[in-house]
Amino acid sequence: MDDFDLSRLLDKPRLNIERQRSFDERSLSELSIGLTRGGLDYCEITYSPGGRSGLDTPVSSARNSFEPHPMVADAWEALRRSIVYFRGQPVGTIAAIDHASEEVLNYDQVFVRDFVPSALAFLMNGEPEIVKNFLLKTLHLQGWEKRIDRFKLGEGVMPASFKVLHDPVRKTDTLMADFGESAIGRVAPVDSGFWWIILLRAYTKSTGDLSLAETPECQKGMRLILTLCLSEGFDTFPTLLCADGCSMIDRRMSLYSMLYTYIACYSGQYLEKCALSMLKHDTEGKECIERIVKRLHALSYHIRSYFWLDFQQLNDIYRYKTEEYSHTAVNKFNVIPDSIPDWVFDFMPTRGGYFIGNISPARMDFRWFALGNCVAILSSLATPEQSMAIMDLIESRWEELVGEMPLKIAYPAIESHDWRIVTGCDPKNTRWSYHNGGSWPVLLWLLTAACIKTGRPQIARRAIDLAETRLLKDSWPEYYDGKLGKFIGKQARKYQTWSIAGYLVAKMMLEDPSHLGMISLEEDKQMKPVIKRSSSWTC
Numbered sequence: 001m002d003d004f005d006l007s008r009l010l011d012k013p014r015l016n017i018e019r020q021r022s023f024d025e026r027s028l029s030e031l032s033i034g035l036t037r038g039g040l041d042y043c044e045i046t047y048s049p050g051g052r053s054g055l056d057t058p059v060s061s062a063r064n065s066f067e068p069h070p071m072v073a074d075a076w077e078a079l080r081r082s083i084v085y086f087r088g089q090p091v092g093t094i095a096a097i098d099h100a101s102e103e104v105l106n107y108d109q110v111f112v113r114d115f116v117p118s119a120l121a122f123l124m125n126g127e128p129e130i131v132k133n134f135l136l137k138t139l140h141l142q143g144w145e146k147r148i149d150r151f152k153l154g155e156g157v158m159p160a161s162f163k164v165l166h167d168p169v170r171k172t173d174t175l176m177a178d179f180g181e182s183a184i185g186r187v188a189p190v191d192s193g194f195w196w197i198i199l200l201r202a203y204t205k206s207t208g209d210l211s212l213a214e215t216p217e218c219q220k221g222m223r224l225i226l227t228l229c230l231s232e233g234f235d236t237f238p239t240l241l242c243a244d245g246c247s248m249i250d251r252r253m254s255l256y257s258m259l260y261t262y263i264a265c266y267s268g269q270y271l272e273k274c275a276l277s278m279l280k281h282d283t284e285g286k287e288c289i290e291r292i293v294k295r296l297h298a299l300s301y302h303i304r305s306y307f308w309l310d311f312q313q314l315n316d317i318y319r320y321k322t323e324e325y326s327h328t329a330v331n332k333f334n335v336i337p338d339s340i341p342d343w344v345f346d347f348m349p350t351r352g353g354y355f356i357g358n359i360s361p362a363r364m365d366f367r368w369f370a371l372g373n374c375v376a377i378l379s380s381l382a383t384p385e386q387s388m389a390i391m392d393l394i395e396s397r398w399e400e401l402v403g404e405m406p407l408k409i410a411y412p413a414i415e416s417h418d419w420r421i422v423t424g425c426d427p428k429n430t431r432w433s434y435h436n437g438g439s440w441p442v443l444l445w446l447l448t449a450a451c452i453k454t455g456r457p458q459i460a461r462r463a464i465d466l467a468e469t470r471l472l473k474d475s476w477p478e479y480y481d482g483k484l485g486k487f488i489g490k491q492a493r494k495y496q497t498w499s500i501a502g503y504l505v506a507k508m509m510l511e512d513p514s515h516l517g518m519i520s521l522e523e524d525k526q527m528k529p530v531i532k533r534s535s536s537w538t539c
């Protein structure tokens with residue numbers, strides 16, 4: 001029997017995190033042997049407790065059991081240097097400590113989204129305290145009245161970032177939050193609340209400590225975030241109006257529409273499932289839960305059916321009739337085949353597929369977004385077949401999507417006239433740079449998680465190997481430029497914390513795949529996906 005049920009592996013609570021497990025590649029290969037031999041219903045992983053104190057730099061991150069990769073120690077040091085303290089307590093990590101860069105801008109702040117890989121690294125290393133402090137501090141900030149210009153923002157909005165101001169004379173620390181009112185371009189963050197809930201679940205899963213999520217404050221915080229996302233509007237789709245530039249891609253890239261776009265949409269699903277597992281069934285919680293369940297069904301159907309693109313689907317669109325009217329219309333969005341860009345025909349392999357960037361009347365945004373597709377796998381928004389197809393696509397379009405530095409945030413880049421119109425001539429988003437086809441090492445952890453979930457760790461291994469040839473030598477850049485991601489990004493910060501933490505999380509997950517349980521969600525039990533073993537599962 002070839003089926004491999006990850007859920008039994010992932011459902012294990014990780015209670016004893018003080019004694020971190022040292023799950024090295026030997027153990028991983030044991031797992032693969034178990035799988036490739038077949039005959040196993042699921043794979044039991046045996047842990048060898050390392051007996052390490054949670055505060056040490058782990059020695060388990062290794063090329064093999066005995067030899068730690070030299071980069072790991074450097075990465076831990078750099079990550080620890082980025083820790084921000086509030087009244088003596090660690091509360092987050094600064095976005096980048098690039099002393100060479102002239103302009104600090106807001107890189108000296110703790111960004112909610114940037115802290116996620118840091119938090120996961122600390123959790124995996126048995127250091128939950130900083131994560132708990134972060135969750136509580138940001139929850140407190142959610143309670144502030146927020147204004148951008150003269151507009152009042154919704155109650156549940158979480159800040160994009162915050163900063164701790166130390167007054168050495170008065171010996172006081174004060175928190176300053178940014179909800180978009182001082183951000184470049186005044187973009188409010190849509191994704192901060194999502195990440196907050198995802199992190200709360202990761203913390204709960206990792207520590208087994210339910211008490212934090214159960215506090216009335218956390219329950220209220222979750223409900224407020226969800227109220228923002230579940231609000232009903234004028235649109236007919238299970239979506240949320242989400243402006244361009246409100247997510248990790250916080251610049252104009254034509255990602256707005258009436259839909260949740262890549263992160264909003266895909267992680268919306270993720271977030272709602274996370275919340276579902278943590279909300280209490282009291283009167284207020286129940287109402288929220290009912291709305292989530294309804295939304296989840298509609299959202300999954302919508303995305304799985306209309307956002308999915310593979311060879312067959314492309315061929316169908318290519319042959320679409322247009323101007324159809326009535327319920328029987330096949331071409332529901334009236335997509336005109338001539339609007340399919342040429343690159344898609346070359347890019348689409350016969351095996352493989354992905355969720356496109358967006359769909360709206362007469363317009364499909366065919367671009368590939370790495371974050372959205374990885375999150376779709378982790379949240380089980382993608383069916384098991386779709387998850388496999390996404391991995392097939394990454395493998396067969398390796399040069400385009402990974403090149404020399406994992407991982408391209410979007411593919412392809414928008415060039416010349418289109419670039420002018422779409423980005424407003426943004427000099428950061430020139431072709432194959434920054435959000436416009438740049439390569440972001442932080443995405444390595446998401447790729448690794450998706451690889452493990454789909455039973456294809458060898459893809460992650462290959463990507464990590466590539467990152468290891470450059471990241472430390474180049475001082476952990478924020479992003480790389482070029483069609484192959486060969487050049488350090490033109491305005492990339494060095495010592496970008498999420499590049500550092502993303503690498504560490506990827507390493508730790510590959511060493512101990514059970515960490516995946518913190519961030520991966522399984523499909524409803526009734527529709528539990530059975531993950532097919534990849535024929536190439538070896539590292």
Ligand code: GLC
Nearest residue numbers: 095111113114247248249250
């Ligand atoms: C840039 C990125 C954003 C990130 C921030 C801090 O603005 O676009 O995603 O959170 O830098 O690193």
